[in-house]
Amino acid sequence: MRKTFLFMDTVFNKVDLKGRVSLPADYRAIVKELGSEIVCYRSLVSPCIEGCPEDLLEKLAAEIEDSNDFFSQTQDDLTNLIFGDAKRFLFDSTGRIVLTEKLLKHACITDTAVFVGKGRKFQIWSPENWQKEEERIRAEVLKKRPVLNVRKSEGNI
Amino acid sequence: MRKTFLFMDTVFNKVDLKGRVSLPADYRAIVKELGSEIVCYRSLVSPCIEGCPEDLLEKLAAEIEDSNDFFSQTQDDLTNLIFGDAKRFLFDSTGRIVLTEKLLKHACITDTAVFVGKGRKFQIWSPENWQKEEERIRAEVLKKRPVLNVRKSEGNI
DNA sequence: TAAATTACCATGATATACCATAAATGTTAA
DNA sequence: TTAACATTTATGGTATATCATGGTAATTTA
Numbered sequence: 001m002r003k004t005f006l007f008m009d010t011v012f013n014k015v016d017l018k019g020r021v022s023l024p025a026d027y028r029a030i031v032k033e034l035g036s037e038i039v040c041y042r043s044l045v046s047p048c049i050e051g052c053p054e055d056l057l058e059k060l061a062a063e064i065e066d067s068n069d070f071f072s073q074t075q076d077d078l079t080n081l082i083f084g085d086a087k088r089f090l091f092d093s094t095g096r097i098v099l100t101e102k103l104l105k106h107a108c109i110t111d112t113a114v115f116v117g118k119g120r121k122f123q124i125w126s127p128e129n130w131q132k133e134e135e136r137i138r139a140e141v142l143k144k145r146p147v148l149n150v151r152k153s154e155g156n157i
Numbered sequence: 158m159r160k161t162f163l164f165m166d167t168v169f170n171k172v173d174l175k176g177r178v179s180l181p182a183d184y185r186a187i188v189k190e191l192g193s194e195i196v197c198y199r200s201l202v203s204p205c206i207e208g209c210p211e212d213l214l215e216k217l218a219a220e221i222e223d224s225n226d227f228f229s230q231t232q233d234d235l236t237n238l239i240f241g242d243a244k245r246f247l248f249d250s251t252g253r254i255v256l257t258e259k260l261l262k263h264a265c266i267t268d269t270a271v272f273v274g275k276g277r278k279f280q281i282w283s284p285e286n287w288q289k290e291e292e293r294i295r296a297e298v299l300k301k302r303p304v305l306n307v308r309k310s311e312g313n314i
Numbered sequence: 315t316a317a318a319t320t321a322c323c324a325t326g327a328t329a330t331a332c333c334a335t336a337a338a339t340g341t342t343a344a
Numbered sequence: 345t346t347a348a349c350a351t352t353t354a355t356g357g358t359a360t361a362t363c364a365t366g367g368t369a370a371t372t373t374a
Contacts, residue, residue: 003192004215009244014365018319022364026245045230092321095363117240118233119218134241137234142201144231171355175329179354249331252353320371330361338353344346 005030005053008117012127015113019099024115027122028095038097040124041086042106044078046133049103049124056120057086099124162187162210165274169284176256178270184279185252195254197281198243199263203290206260206281213277214243256281 011024023031023038031038036053043050064079089097099109107113107126114125125133168181180188180195188195193210200207217239221232246254256266264270264283271287273280282290 002194004194004211006211006214006218006240008196008214008240010241016366020365025363045233090320094322094365096365098319116237117243118236119214119221119240123237133237137238140234141238173356177355182353247330251332251355253355255329316374318371318373320369322367322369324367325365326363327365328361328363330359332357332359334355334357336353336355338351340349340351342347342349344348 002033005034006117006119007122008119009115010117010130011115013113013115015099015104015109015111019101019104020096021099021113022094022096023091025095027115028091038089038091039086040089040097040099040103041082042103043123044081046123047126047129048107048133049099049109050121051089051124052121054088057083162191163274163276164279165276166272167274167287168272170270170272172256172261172266172268172270176258176261177253178256179251179253180248181272182252184272185248188248195246195248196243197246197254197256197260198239199260200280201238203280204264204283204286205290206256206264206266207278208246208281209278211245214239 007027007030009024009026013022013024015021031053034053034055036055038051039054039057040049040051061079061083087100089099091097099113103124104110107124108129109124109126112127114127114130116123116125116130164184164187166181166183170179170181172178184195188210191210191212193212195208196211196214197206197208218236221236244257246256248254256270260281261267264281265286266281266283269284271282271284273282273287
């Protein structure tokens with residue numbers, strides 16, 4: 001039994017005509033060990049799909065509930081967007097899910113999906129968009145590197 | 158049971174055609190005692206591979222999650238870059254991992270890998286690049302000796 | 315009943331686990 | 345201190361299991 005449950009790495013998988021695609025084996029292992037299910041929704045800010053175990057959305061809901069932002073219009077709008085869009089995806093015995101037309105279109109995915117680990121979540125991109133995005137991020141992060149201190153006492157990663 | 162878990166020393170190991178390489182025995186002992194796994198990723202600033210126990214990334218994910226910044230752009234970029242590049246490496250019964258083509262290429266490693274301890278993390282270099290890097294570091298440190306401050310140099314990526 | 319969705323089977327490619335040997339290191343006894 | 349032995353470590357080779365993916369059957373839904 002593993003101690004940590006982090007989505008990592010970048011994996012290219014085929015998408016067939018029905019929108020069927022293999023979830024990377026590592027991702028499946030995590031979801032299974034968590035005893036959870038995959039939830040996917042359109043990213044609010046990027047042309048990609050976001051996915052995470054259902055647990056995480058549960059946590060998000062709880063946090064918003066507990067925060068003093070309970071009546072914040074912004075939070076309200078955001079949760080509406082996410083929970084209104086999110087959908088559970090069960091994978092079959094061979095480890096595949098079937099992505100919906102809506103999601104595929106939002107991410108401009110046709111025949112190849114790029115799974116990108118983000119720790120607690122992951123994203124699904126088209127190869128073209130992911131390439132652009134990766135370049136943008138690398139440039140951006142290098143520019144900001146000196147202030148990437150997550151927490152001063154722990155040092156950087 | 159040891160109290161501290163620090164990667165140290167410099168070790169030269171063979172890399173075979175499949176990218177297979179022995180993790181130094183000392184490193185394996187640490188990972189085992191932590192009950193963790195090795196995670197490797199391309200250094201952001203040097204032509205080398207960086208590695209650390211998965212725990213360290215877990216800590217980062219937890220901090221990001223607790224920061225109540227679910228929708229922050231910077232957090233988003235940072236997690237994409239780190240977790241998108243990082244990958245778990247399990248070692249087999251003889252203590253070897255299989256490095257990916259992407260990592261080997263980034264570090265210009267062909268048939269020999271140099272493991273360099275860095276405390277909580279370690280790096281993997283090609284012999285040629287490591288030689289240059291070591292010379293550079295020695296020169297740099299000598300130059301700055303009068304104002305050397307250990308705390309500042311802790312834990313960069 | 316037709317269309318669409320979901321579950322199951324087959325296969326080649328790839329990655330992983332295992333075995334054997336060689337080298338290095340450490341230990342013990344003379 | 346040295347020599348003989350035992351243990352750990354590194355590395356080459358190979359069998360095995362896993363994974364991604366195309367195809368088809370079963371099931372649901374309209």
